[in-house]
Amino acid sequence: xxxxxLETRDVRCTFSVRQxxxxxxxxxxxxxxxxxxxxxxxxxGLVGESGCGKSTLARMLLGLQAPTGGExxxxxxxxxxxxxxxxxxxxxxxxxxxxxxxxPRKSISSIVSLPLRVHKIGNPADWQNQVERMLDMVGLPRxxxxxxxxxxxxxxxxxxxxxxxxxxxxxxxxxDEPTSSLDVSVQAQILNLLRELRQELGLxxxxxxHNLAVIxxxxxxxxxxxxxxxxxxxxxxxxxxxxxxxxxxxxxxxVLTPEPGLGVPxxxxxxxxxxxxxxxxxxxxxxxxxxxxQVCKEAAPKPRAQADGGMVECHLYT
Amino acid sequence: MSAILEVRDxxxxxxxxxxxxxxxxxxxxxxxRxxxxCIVGESGCGKSMTSLAVMGLLPRRAKRQVASLRFDGIDxxxxxxxxxxDIRGNRMAMIFQEPxxxxxxxxxxxxxxxxxxxxxxxxxxxxxxQRAVFLLEKVGITSAGxxxxxxxxxxxxxxxxxxxxxxxxxxxxxxxxxxxPTTALxxxxxxxxxxxxxxxxREFNMxxxxxxxxxxxxxxxxxxxxxxxAGEIVEVGTTAELFARPMHPxxxxxxxxxxxxxxxxxxxxxxxIAGLVPSLIGQQHGCGFANRCEYVQDACREGSVLLGMEAGxxxxxLFTPEARRPAEVRS
Numbered sequence: 001x002x003x004x005x006l007e008t009r010d011v012r013c014t015f016s017v018r019q020x021x022x023x024x025x026x027x028x029x030x031x032x033x034x035x036x037x038x039x040x041x042x043x044x045g046l047v048g049e050s051g052c053g054k055s056t057l058a059r060m061l062l063g064l065q066a067p068t069g070g071e072x073x074x075x076x077x078x079x080x081x082x083x084x085x086x087x088x089x090x091x092x093x094x095x096x097x098x099x100x101x102x103x104p105r106k107s108i109s110s111i112v113s114l115p116l117r118v119h120k121i122g123n124p125a126d127w128q129n130q131v132e133r134m135l136d137m138v139g140l141p142r143x144x145x146x147x148x149x150x151x152x153x154x155x156x157x158x159x160x161x162x163x164x165x166x167x168x169x170x171x172x173x174x175x176d177e178p179t180s181s182l183d184v185s186v187q188a189q190i191l192n193l194l195r196e197l198r199q200e201l202g203l204x205x206x207x208x209x210h211n212l213a214v215i216x217x218x219x220x221x222x223x224x225x226x227x228x229x230x231x232x233x234x235x236x237x238x239x240x241x242x243x244x245x246x247x248x249x250x251x252x253x254x255v256l257t258p259e260p261g262l263g264v265p266x267x268x269x270x271x272x273x274x275x276x277x278x279x280x281x282x283x284x285x286x287x288x289x290x291x292x293x294q295v296c297k298e299a300a301p302k303p304r305a306q307a308d309g310g311m312v313e314c315h316l317y318t
Numbered sequence: 319m320s321a322i323l324e325v326r327d328x329x330x331x332x333x334x335x336x337x338x339x340x341x342x343x344x345x346x347x348x349x350x351r352x353x354x355x356c357i358v359g360e361s362g363c364g365k366s367m368t369s370l371a372v373m374g375l376l377p378r379r380a381k382r383q384v385a386s387l388r389f390d391g392i393d394x395x396x397x398x399x400x401x402x403x404d405i406r407g408n409r410m411a412m413i414f415q416e417p418x419x420x421x422x423x424x425x426x427x428x429x430x431x432x433x434x435x436x437x438x439x440x441x442x443x444x445x446x447x448q449r450a451v452f453l454l455e456k457v458g459i460t461s462a463g464x465x466x467x468x469x470x471x472x473x474x475x476x477x478x479x480x481x482x483x484x485x486x487x488x489x490x491x492x493x494x495x496x497x498x499p500t501t502a503l504x505x506x507x508x509x510x511x512x513x514x515x516x517x518x519x520r521e522f523n524m525x526x527x528x529x530x531x532x533x534x535x536x537x538x539x540x541x542x543x544x545x546x547x548a549g550e551i552v553e554v555g556t557t558a559e560l561f562a563r564p565m566h567p568x569x570x571x572x573x574x575x576x577x578x579x580x581x582x583x584x585x586x587x588x589x590x591i592a593g594l595v596p597s598l599i600g601q602q603h604g605c606g607f608a609n610r611c612e613y614v615q616d617a618c619r620e621g622s623v624l625l626g627m628e629a630g631x632x633x634x635x636l637f638t639p640e641a642r643r644p645a646e647v648r649s
C-alpha cells in the first residue's frame with residue numbers, strides 16, 4: 001500500500017444558519033466527522049446526493065474553508081500549519097462548471113499561466129512555452145492561446161481548467177463533478193483525458209460525482225457520503241459488486257444504464273430527505289432506510305472495518 | 319394504435335445576429351396513444367425547440383413552419399393563440415426541466431394546482447381542491463391537504479417536480495411532453511420520479527413525449543426512440559431495436575461513450591466522438607454529421623441525405639452499416 005498524500009482525521013465543518021430575523025441561529029453540520037485517506041497514485045471517488053457535504057469537504061481540502069474540528073494532513077503535516085501558497089502548489093482543483101470557473105475577460109494564455117505568475121515559478125520568458133506544452137497535453141490546439149473563454153465550447157473550457165490545474169505540477173487534483181455539465185460525447189473525451197493524464201503524470205485524484213458510472217470507470221476506491229458522514233468506503237469492486245450499506249445499494253440501484261427492458265427500478269428510499277438542520281436521531285439514514293430497526297432510531301452506528309480494508313457504518317453489520 | 323400527435327416537416331428558425339439559426343430542420347414524428355416516445359440528443363440539437371414548437375410556446379422571434387401538425391384530429395398549426403391556450407394544459411400538458419423556476423413563487427401549491435382545473439373546466443374551487451389533493455397523493459406526497467397551503471420555496475427539488483407532475487395531470491391530458499424532467503435532480507430522486515411518471519402514464523393511459531440527453535433514461539422508459547442531431551432526426555426505432563442494432567454512426571458513437579458499470583473495461587479508453595457540432599446558422603448542406611463521422615465520404619458533404627427504411631427502424635445516412643468503411647482504411 002502506498003503512502004498517504006492527503007488525510008483527514010475526524011474533520012468537521014459546522015455553519016451557523018440564521019432561521020429568521022429574531023430566531024436564534026442554529027448549527028448546520030455540513031461535514032460531521034470524516035476520516036479519509038488519499039493514497040499516492042490512487043483515484044478516490046466520493047459519491048453522495050446534493051447537500052451531503054461533499055463539496056464542503058473538497059473546499060476544506062483545498063484550504064478554502066477552515067475546518068471547525070479535526071485535522072487535515074498533507075504528507076503527514078497539518079494543513080493548518082502550512083501557508084496557503086504551499087498548499088495550492090500541491091493541491092489543485094477542477095470545478096464543475098467551466099462556464100463560471102474561467103474569467104471571461106482573460107485570454108486562455110493568461111488563465112493558464114496565472115498560477116505560474118502568482119507563485120513566481122520559473123523564468124517569465126519560459127511561461128509561454130510551458131502554457132503551450134500544457135495545451136498540447138490536454139489536447140487543445142495552439143491557436144486557442146490568444147482566444148477568450150467565450151470562443152470555446154464547454155468541453156474545451158473544461159480542458160483549459162484542467163491545464164490550469166496541471167501547470168503547477170500538483171500532487172493531488174480534486175475534481176468536483178468535472179463532467180456533469182457536459183454532453184455525453186464530451187464527457188467521454190474528458191474522462192479519457194483525466195485517465196491518460198493520471199497514467200502519464202502519476203497524479204492522485206479525488207473525484208467527486210453523483211454519477212456512479214463515472215466513478216466506477218475512473219476510481220480505484222469509493223467513499224459514499226450521506227449527511228456529512230462517510231457511511232461506506234471500499235475498493236471499487238467491493239462497492240460496485242457487493243455493497244453493504246443500504247444507502248450504497250439504493251444509489252447503485254438508481255443508476256440507469258442503457259440496457260432496454262430492465263425498466264425503472266423502484267427505490268424504497270421514501271420521499272423525505274432529512275433536513276441537515278435537524279438531523280434525525282441515531283443513524284441519520286434511518287428515515288429513508290428500508291432495513292431500519294429500532295436501534296437505528298436510538299444510537300448512531302460506529303464505523304466497522306471490512307475485509308478489503310474498507311469500512312461500513314451501519315447497525316446491520318455490528 | 320391510432321396517432322395522438324403527428325408532426326410533418328417541422329422547421330424552427332431563429333433570427334440571430336450572424337444570420338438565421340436553423341434550430342429544427344424538417345423533422346417528422348408520430349406519437350401513438352398511450353406510448354412513450356423519447357427524443358434524445360445533445361445540447362443544441364433542437365430537441366427543446368421541437369417540444370416548444372408543438373406546444374406553441376416558442377420565443378416570439380422564432381419562426382415555426384410545418385407541413386402538418388395534428389393533435390387528436392385537430393390541426394394545431396391553424397389555431398389562434400386563444401384556441402391554443404384552451405388545449406394547452408388541458409388536452410396536452412408540459413413538464414419543464416427546472417422545478418425551481420417553473421412554479422410561481424408568489425402563489426401556494428394549492429392555488430396553482432386548482433387554477434389549472436378551473437381554467438379549463440366548469441368546476442368549483444372546492445372540487446378543484448379535491449382533485450389537487452387526490453393527485454398530490456397519487457404522486458407520492460404525504461399530508462397532501464397541508465401541502466396545498468405551502469409555497470414552492472418550502473419544498474425540495476424532488477417534491478416540486480412531483481407537484482409539477484400533479485399539475486400536468488390536473489385536466490387528465492391525453493399527451494404529456496416532459497422536457498428533461500429529471501436532469502436537475504439527484505440520481506435517487508431521478509429514479510423515483512421516472513418510476514412515478516411511467517406508472518402514472520400506464521394508469522391514465524396517456525401518451526408521453528420525454529425529451530432527454532440521457533440514453534440510460536431512454537433505455538428504461540421509452541417504447542420508441544428518436545435520436546436528434548443538428549436539428550434533424552437521424553434515427554428512429556423501437557427501443558429494443560435501436561439499442562441492439564444502432565444504424566446511424568452518431569447513435570453508434572453515443573452508445574460507445576457511456577461508461578457502464580460492470581461492462582466497460584477500466585483499462586481501456588471510452589469511445590468518443592471527435593469534433594464539434596456544426597453551426598446551424600445559415601444554409602446547411604449535406605449530412606449534418608459529416609464533419610464528425612468516421613465513415614465520411616465525399617458524397618456525404620453534397621446533396622441531401624436519404625432516410626433509409628427498414629421495418630419500424632429508420633435512419634438518415636447514405637450508406638447501410640455494412641457498406642460503411644472507416645475513412646483511413648479507404649484511402
